[in-house]
Structures are given as C-alpha cells and as structure tokens.
C-alpha cells in the first residue's frame with residue numbers, strides 16, 4: 001500500500017489552539033431534540049469513535065461539525081477559527097455514510113472530479129496507485145454503478161489518500177467493507193493518528209486493537 005500523503009500540522013497546534021471543538025451544540029430535527037448543549041472535542045493525535053443507536057443523531061452531529069449544517073444553538077471552531085473559515089475546509093476530509101460518487105463516472109473520473117473540486121493537484125498515475133492499494137486494479141475505468149457496494153466504499157475512502165488533511169470525519173466508513181478492508185482501514189487510522197492526524201468516526205462495529213488507542217463518545221437517543 002502507498003503511504004498516506006503528509007498532513008498539515010499548523011503553528012496553531014503548537015499554540016494550543018489545535019482541535020475541532022463543538023461548543024454547546026443543540027440540534028432539532030422534525031421537532032425532536034437530538035442533542036442539547038453538547039460539547040465535543042477532537043484533538044490532533046486522537047481517534048474518537050462516536051457511537052449511538054440508530055437515529056440518535058450521529059450523522060446530524062457530524063454534518064454540524066464539518067459546517068454543512070448549522071446547529072440551533074452553539075458553534076464549531078477548528079484550530080481557533082470558526083468552522084465557516086475557508087482555510088479550515090482545506091485541512092479536513094468528510095466522507096459521508098453514502099459513498100457520494102457519480103455512478104455514471106468511473107472510479108478514476110470520480111476521484112479526478114473530486115480532486116479538482118477540492119483544488120488538489122493529482123495525476124492519473126497517483127489515482128491508479130491509490131486504487132491499486134485499495135485492491136481496485138482493473139476497475140479504474142468501469143462506471144462506479146457497476147462496482148459492488150464494498151468496491152464503491154473503497155473508491156469513496158480513496159479520498160483520504162488524495163487530500164493531505166489533519167481532520168478526518170468519517171460517517172460509517174466500514175459499511176460494506178469486508179474483513180480485510182476493515183483491517184486495512186484500521187491500520188490507516190492508527191498511522192494517521194500517530195502522525196498528528198485526528199479522526200472522528202461513526203460505526204456500529206467495535207474497533208479492534210489494530211486501530212490503536214481511541215476514545216468512545218456515546219450519543220444517546222433522546223425521545
């Protein structure tokens with residue numbers, strides 16, 4: 001497998017301003033309060049496993065933490081800056097629970113398009129190397145809709161190799177992956193964290209020792 005690209009480790013980390021911080025977050029969906037005055041902190045060098053039953057609000061929380069939606073109350077800051085600051089997005093990768101791929105495009109085209117959207121200079125060769133390390137050799141040019149669910153998940157996760165970023169926010173990254181794929185991702189997580197990366201992930205599956213040290217944050221279902 002190829003090495004992950006180097007990550008940013010800003011001066012702000014040394015100034016103690018590092019980390020993704022959700023402060024006093026309150027979120028309602030269809031009149032139900034998912035969480036109220038919730039505080040969450042993700043530091044550089046940390047793997048956090050966000051757990052909770054179906055419908056507890058893990059995805060909703062993730063989307064707030066990456067700035068895709070706003071909370072009813074509270075705010076999110078990253079490295080001391082408001083989450084809406086454009087520079088923050090450059091140091092973050094969010095992969096949602098759906099692969100977020102265009103089914104009519106190939107894996108290579110999807111990753112080229114995504115890289116261009118995120119202003120990442122990436123060559124076709126680099127994409128082929130990443131796809132190879134994800135056991136997708138020979139499938140680079142097939143429309144993604146014709147790949148299996150696990151193969152599509154691998155294409156989605158390939159973004160982690162293409163964008164050098166400290167913060168990885170991953171909603172159900174193990175969905176559809178086989179045992180070997182999960183083991184590989186756990187190894188990648190441990191390596192990212194050991195290099196001052198930070199990961200917040202959801203999964204209904206427990207992490208193994210392979211993922212390295214991690215902290216569990218539990219979100220309860222509020223009636």
Ligand SMILES: Nc1ncnc2c1ncn2[C@@H]1O[C@H](COP(=O)(O)OP(=O)(O)OP(=O)(O)O)[C@@H](O)[C@H]1O
Nearest residue numbers: 029030034052053054055056057058059060061097
């Ligand atoms: N855009 C939306 N409009 C209305 N309701 C929503 C919306 N998004 C989420 N919800 C509701 O908010 C609740 C929490 O959903 P969310 O996806 O955050 O839960 P989750 O903890 O990620 O669940 P799961 O473990 O099943 O993935 C659910 O009851 C869902 O129906």
